[in-house]
Amino acid sequence: MNVGIDIGATKTRIGIEKDGKILIEEFYTPKENLINFLFQKLSNIKFEKIVIGIAGIVNIKKGEVIYSPNLKIKNLNLKDILEKIFRKEVIVVNDAIAASIGEKIYGKYKEKNFVYITISSGIGAGIFIDNKLILGKDGNAHEVGHITIDFNSRIKCSCGKYGHWEAYCSGNSIPNFVKYYAHLKGYKIFDKIKSAEEFFKIYKRYEIGKEIFKLLQIINAKAIASIIHLYDPEIVVIGGSVAVNNKKLINKKLIKKELLVRMPKIGFSKVKNNGVLGCLEICKNNLKLK
Ligand SMILES: [Zn+2]
Structure with a gap:
């Protein structure tokens, strides 16, 4: 057992x-x-x-x-x-x-060059190149959530550093980013939001909400495109409750716009x-x- x-x-x-x-x-x-x-x-x-x-x-x-x-x-x-x-x-x-191992073995995507990205409380990944799982020297070759997407950022990540992807688009960070951006534009309508899900329920009622959602799509697209440029996968499987419950956060057209390499397939995790x-x-x- x-x-x-x-x-x-x-x-x-x-x-x-x-x-x-x-x-x-x-x-x-x-x-x-x-x-x-x-x-x-x-x-x-x-x-x-x-x-x-x-x-x-x-x-x-x-x-x-x-x-x-x-x-x-x-x-x-x-x-x-x-x-x-x-x-x-x-x-x-x-x-x-x-x-990523569970996804590759039990999921429908079996490609040799396989990227799994999870967007939930945090952001992480698992990467297979030619069917070999990439681990790195200590087993951390997948810390994509801490890719810097803005070097001048004042948005603090859970890790304590600034401007990381996870600081904007993870479930834990979305409420903070939403408030920060709304304040910059002079709005306080999202001040009471405690979770990403609360924002996703109401954002469409406000122009500023739609603007922030669009920003989340753009940031996700830029980060995912960076990962595609690193590994040139055939498939990118997106998992994690934030992305799987809000699939529009992953916009294929925006990802494609960023790419120099051939666009891979993008799919969502279905492996519970x-x-x-x-x-x-x-x-x-x-x-x-x-
Ligand atoms: Zn970080």
């Missing part, structure tokens, strides 16, 4: 695979005491291996979460701690990497729980994926 755990900024999904069947449960990610939470959920289960996909910068070899701004974690060696508790092998990867499925796949194959 293996366990795959997808720890996102908002939700945590725990999947257990036994005899080819997968059971998945969903919880809110605890604001503190993550270890305690995992201990409670797993202490009654007999398993062989755990793979954890977690939002943030990791060191795959050490199994350490170096920095997760959205989970407010710094230098937490999940592998060491959990291996001491459970005495089983623990592997820690970035959540978008796990999701791709993060957990990816973690369970790593349980079976480690990271030696075809």
Whole structure:
């Protein structure tokens, strides 16, 4: 029996695979005491291996979460701690990497040069070139949310730096960006907005709302075009609740306008729980994926 755990900024999904069947449960990610939470959920289960996909910068070899701004974690060696508790092998990867594996194996797109981008609480990606997952020196070769889209920006990202894609277009950042831009233009109508979803429900009622939506489309298009220029994929699969629930945020015409290379296919994720499925796949194959 293996366990795959997808720890996102908002939700945590725990999947257990036994005899080819997968059971998945969903919880809110605890604001503190993550270890305690995992201990409670797993202490009654007999398993062989755990793979954890977690939002943030990791060191795959050490199994350490170096920095997760959205989970407010710094230098937490999940592998060491959990291996001491459970005495089983623990592997820690970035959540978008796990999701990209789940998407490639269970989704309809099988192309060799495959980019998965998730726009949810944060923004991340997983990239396959010639069917090989790109990891980089520590397992962070996908941190596309921290691409600088405006070097002069005064908009602060969750990571503490300025002008990153995630600071504008992620679920956690949209309320802040919406207020900032509306204030610049002299409007206070969005001051009470607490979530991206609240903005998407009402933006069409206001000209300034439509202007901001258009800006989000342009920023997404420029960032996605940059990623296409880096990897020249055949397919870009877009996942994450913010993008999947608001598909117009991804505008193919605007992306094409930015490109020098041939336009790839753009599709949306349809694989539910791709993060957990990816973690369970790593349980079976480690990271030696075809
Ligand atoms: Zn950042």
